[in-house]
Amino acid sequence: IDRMIDHESVLTSVMSDNVEVGRMAANHIAAQHAGLDRPIRVVEVRGTAKVRSTIDRSLGLTEYDKANDNLQVVASITGNYDTFQAEIEMSRWLEAGIPFDAVFSHNDDNTFGVVRALESHGLSDKTLVSVDGVTGIYPLIHNGKVNATVVQSPNEMIEVGFKALELYLSGKKIAPHYYTSSYLYEGLAKD
Known part of the structure; x- marks a missing residue:
């Protein structure tokens, strides 16, 4: 569940279409x-x-970048899906003073660190798009510190996983992987 694992001992993987997630983030930016x-x-x-x-x-972002003239990835830094590492790496990058307009953060834990790094450098005018949809991200979206997050569907992943297990246990063939839905959340409508 929530990981694509290509190994002979794994019957199926259930997850978001992460290439599409990257494209959705790039499109929003x-x-x-x-x-x-x-x-x-x-x-x-x-x-x-x-x-x-x-x-x-990353592939979804890169595919969007290659297909469109309006976006350029100026840096790829590793946040390691960790708030503190993302903050440290983003702060290091910000100290270089290289101009940028937007940040695509691979998950909300990274994003919490990116927000802190941007705030500590006095930057509040950057577009910031995240992935996951964990509870703590919504106040940051509603306060304008994060523009959007691509919300994954953990409940749907579990349901699909159990359906696949049921099929397997009843002797039916199952797919090597299943994709669940994701959608962009950008907060409440503004008047």
Whole structure:
């Protein structure tokens, strides 16, 4: 559940389509900067290296970047799906003073650290898009510190996982992986 694992001992994996998650984040960033007359400069705060969700989310961002002239990834730093590491790495990167417009953070734990790093450097004008939809991210979205998160569906993952198990136990063939739904949450409608 929530991890793509390609190994002979794993019957199936149930997770989000993380390539699509990366594309959704990139599309939202592009929409926030629609009138810009140059490519949007994006810092990617990746998850754990060599983990499939990290690879796939990055691939979604890269695919969007290659297909569109309006976005440029200026840095990829590793937050390791950890608040403190993301804060440290983002702070190091900010100290270099390289211009950027937006951050795509691979998960909400990373994002908490990115928010702290941005705040400590006095930056409040950057577009910040995250992934997960954990409870603690919603106040940051409602307060304008985070623009959006791509919400995954853990309850749906569990349901699909149990259905796959039921099929398997009844002797039916199951797919090597199943994707569950994700959607972009950008907060309450503004008047």
